[in-house]
Amino acid sequence: MNTVRAPKAIAASLVDLWSPHVIAEIDDSYVKVAKVQGELGWHAHADEDELFFILHGRLRIEMEAGNVELGEGELYVVPKGVRHNPVAEQECHIMLVERKSTLHTGDQVTDKTRSVAEQLQGLGS
Structure with missing residues (x-):
């Protein structure tokens, strides 16, 4: 795929x-984008790091060792194996960079869990 993309606009359109x-x-x-609000739920990715980049709004990543607060234009990498819970008090647009093997909600399956096939639906468009 050799296409110009606008992550901020794509996330806003979700x-x-x-x-x-x-x-x-x-x-x-x-590279993924998402629109988030509320909380995703506690989970971990045993073998993969997860990069969060904030396109719009604010995101709190709760972790057992302490929380990280992110604003627009900031990023944070959750290290592999670290239990975390992303929380957005207001609508937030994020960009994620994850290995292809990373499961959406890691070691937990909830009603918010999306399969890789579901996440790939936008790739060709």
């Missing part, structure tokens, strides 16, 4: 909350 969409691939990783 309807479903906590439903990431793959917008690009980089080697063994996906």
Whole structure:
């Protein structure tokens, strides 16, 4: 795929909350965008780091060792194996960079969990 993308605009156009969409691939990783509000739920990714970049709004990443507060234009990498819970008090648009093997809600399955197939629906458009 060799297409110019506008992550901020794509994230703003999304309807479903906590439903990431793959917008690009980089080697063994996906670049995803999502619109979020409320909380996703506590989970961990045993073997993968997870990069959060804030396109719009604010996001708190709760972790057992302490919380990280992110604003627009800021990023944070949750290290593999760290239990975390992303929380947005107001609507927030995020970009994620994750290995292709990363499961959406890691070691937990909830009503918010999206399969890789669901996340890939936007890749060709």
